[in-house]
Amino acid sequence: MDVLLTREPAPQTVPACELPRKEHHVACNTGAHTSAGLATAGFRTAKYLLDEWSQHCSARYHQAFADRDQSQRQRHESRQLAAETEALARRTQDDSTRQVGRRLQDVHGWKSELQRETEALLAETDLLLAQKLRLQRALDATAAPLSIATDNLQSRERRQHPDLVRDCVETELLREAELIRNIQRLLQRTIMQAEDQIRLNREHKGTCELDWSDKVEAYNLDEVCARYHSQSTEVQFYPHSAAFQESASTPETWAKFSRDILYRAERERLASANLRQLVDCVLRDVSEDLRLQCDAVNLAFARRCEELEDARHKLESHLLKTLREITDQEHNVAALKQAIGAKEAPLKVAQSRLYQRSHRPNVELCRDAAQFRLVSEVEELHGSLAALKEKLLEAEQSLRNLEDTRMALEKDIAVKTHSLFIDRQQCLALRARYPSALQLAGYR
Known part of the structure; x- marks a missing residue:
């Protein structure tokens, strides 16, 4: 019994550089003219024809050539890409470093x-x-x-x-x-x-x-x-570090x-x-x-x-003159009293004469010149005594005024001395402690 065997190769993707492949159908082993003959009766055979074999080899050659060519291009492109990326990485890293x-x-x-x-x-x-x-x-x-x-x-x-x-x-x-x-x-x-x-x-x-x-x-x-740098040992991957932070400033x-x-x-x-x-x-x-x-x-x-010193000097001068005047006035009062006392004897004489002559008898009691002169003498003595007493009163009043003036002058001199003591010994002596200009300027 003849067995019909067919072989269809699996479809392959034809590279761009290969020729289109033909599908070759396997010859059927039938009839008495088959190569197998009776000896191979009952066995399957799947042999290519010689042309098919040649085409298959050519296809393999072309496929290998295309694969090598593509691999070479890929290797070249890979080396070129690696070099470019290396240069780009270096440039980028250098630029980042700059x-x-x-x-x-x-x-x-x-x-x-x-x-x-x-x-x-x-x-x-x-x-x-x-x-x-x-x-x-x-x-x-x-x-x-x-x-x-x-x-x-x-x-x-x-x-x-x-x-x-x-x-x-x-x-x-x-x-x-x-x-x-x-x-x-x-x-x-x-x-x-x-x-x-x-x-x-x-x-x-x-x-x-x-x-x-x-x-x-x-x-x-x-x-x-x-x-x-790229050879640093302390660098490592931080996948999320490239994200900008919201709080970052410009x-x-x-x-x-x-x-x-x-x-x-x-x-x-x-x-x-x-x-x-x-x-x-x-x-x-x-x-x-x-x-x-x-x-x-x-x-x-x-x-x-x-001014106080000058006033005190003037007061002292007036006091000295006043004291002298008091002395002179006291002498004057004494002299006036003495003068008044000295008029008593003449007055006694004149009055005694008038009294004695008033006892003249009868017609002898005459207003003769002597009588008139004795009367005028008594009047004159009374006038002199009155004038002396009045002057004595004035002298005594003047003496009292001088004494008052002396006391006032002495009091004023004491006041001036006290004022000078306050101004000189107390105030000016205290003002000697007045701070210096450097102290008031804050340097000390």
Whole structure:
């Protein structure tokens, strides 16, 4: 029994470089002319024809050539792609390194500016603290002048009348006390301004230091990043690190943040420097004003002491003259009393004569010239006695007036001496402790 065998090769994908393959059908082994003959009866055969074999070999040759060619192209393209990606990776890494380097320069520049501003603020704050110390010393130094002026006013209240007057010294002392109180209020306000400015300086210094510390940390991180390379052993994969963070700033906002901090810090530093100059002017003006007023008070004291000394000298001169006049007047009173006493004898004589002649008898009782002369003599003696007694009264009144004047002069001299003691020994001696110009300027 003849068996019909057919073989159909499996369909293959024809490469682009191969020729189209033909499908060859296997010949059927039938009939007496088959190659197998009877000996192979009952066995399957699947042999190609010679042409088919040749075509098959050619196809294999072409297929191998095409596969090798494609493999070579792929290898070439792979090497080229690997080289390109390697060069691109190197360029990208170098560019990233340069960008990180530029960033390091930017961060270093801002860091240096912040450090410089921080140091400037620290130095400015120290200078302002020194000025505040000067203000405090100057304020403490004004306590002594105020105490001196107040003590002078209280001491001069113990003057006696008529020297208890509102003279130029008291006016200058009151002006000095008011000036010192105004200066103390000014110094206290200036100290408060200095304290507020010191607080602002320290706040902005802290802000600069915080930003500086952030930039130092960022600089250190970027410096570590700049040292990374492909052969670094400490690098590893961070799959999600390429995502941008929502809180990240932009270069513009980053620069503006530090620029604003530096601007505010510099503004406060300039304000602090201006305040220091103002403090210098205030302390200089305060010292000059107090010393000028002190000189004015001392000059008023000197003039007043000269006036008191001159008045005391004049009073002493008048007292000396008054004492002399009292002595002369006492002598005058004594002389008047003596003169009055001396008139008693002539009056007795004249009256005795008249009395005796009044006893003349009869017609002898005549108003003769002797009678008229004796009568006129008695009248004259009475007139003289009356005049002498009146003059004695005037002399005694004058003597009493001189005594009163002497007592008043002595009292005035004592008052002037007491006033001079208060002004010279108490007030001026106390004013010798007046602070110096350097102390009032806050240098000591």
